[in-house]
């Protein structure tokens with residue numbers, strides 16, 4: 001089997017060129033990033049921008065301390081990464097490899113499978129059945145008994161179903177391996193994992209600054225865990241994968257969490273305003289604790305995605321032969337973007 005490659009969607013310039021529209025018309029509703037401009041950034045990086053001749057401090061002590069301070073946890077429970085993506089790849093590198101296996105309930109974030117297979121380990125998918133996509137806790141507990149690692153996405157991306165806290169504790173208790181709980185959208189659900197990390201020494205929780213913190217372009221995430229787990233990640237971590245600018249941005253964002261909290265409030269309100277407008281057009285919209293809505297559109301979902309894209313409205317479609325073929329995932333953005341989306345859907349649905 002060839003090693004699967006991890007690839008991102010094309011950039012806005014390429015999408016604009018293909019659609020023959022100005023780049024300003026491209027609205028990324030496919031990546032679950034923030035609509036808020038980062039105009040607070042220039043002031044924060046001014047000083048560091050004049051000192052990029054030297055490498056960053058590879059201990060990333062300031063990020064560890066800022067996370068620790070925010071969450072009330074010791075800094076030795078924290079390791080930063082170049083986005084949660086890098087931490088997923090590092091967790092796979094640290095805990096998987098040939099003759100090992102990792103399980104995940106699917107559909108889920110595709111990098112779990114890719115990161116697992118890239119290490120030579122076996123990937124064990126556990127189906128999450130539609131149309132409601134309730135989390136298959138019992139099946140995951142059974143799979144966890146034989147797995148070296150379990151990937152858990154809480155809240156789930158792209159389908160929202162999640163195990164409850166008892167279910168998560170049972171999954172963690174069922175395995176001698178590691179449980180990686182990806183809380184990329186945790187701030188939208190007001191989840192707090194610090195106590196769980198203290199209780200369960202095989203639990204690694206991933207966070208990102210790309211979603212609620214609105215810093216997708218900065219590429220910063222962090223993992224929480226028992227110091228032994230953190231040391232295992234540190235052992236395989238490239239020393240300088242976060243730039244000096246990313247450090248300044250991360251520390252500033254973490255030191256002003258009110259900006260994140262305000263964003264979560266606004267985006268949650270916008271999400272629940274968008275939901276009935278999509279439903280009024282005939283879409284079935286799944287419950288959401290995130291900054292996106294999963295919509296069942298029907299057999300023409302791919303044609304609808306293409307029509308939206310021609311207008312610069314980029315939403316996420318899924319494998320036409322998979323269980324989400326009839327769904328589109330829509331990131332919550334600005335009220336203007338939502339008006340454009342609804343008008344375009346009225347034409348294409």
Ligand SMILES: Cc1ncc(COP(=O)(O)O)c(C=O)c1O
Pocket residue numbers: 031032082083084085086109153157182184185207208209210216219220221
């Ligand atoms: C569940 C999940 N985990 C991780 C990531 C990656 O986050 P980052 O931008 O921090 O690499 C994403 C991004 O879409 C995600 O949805």
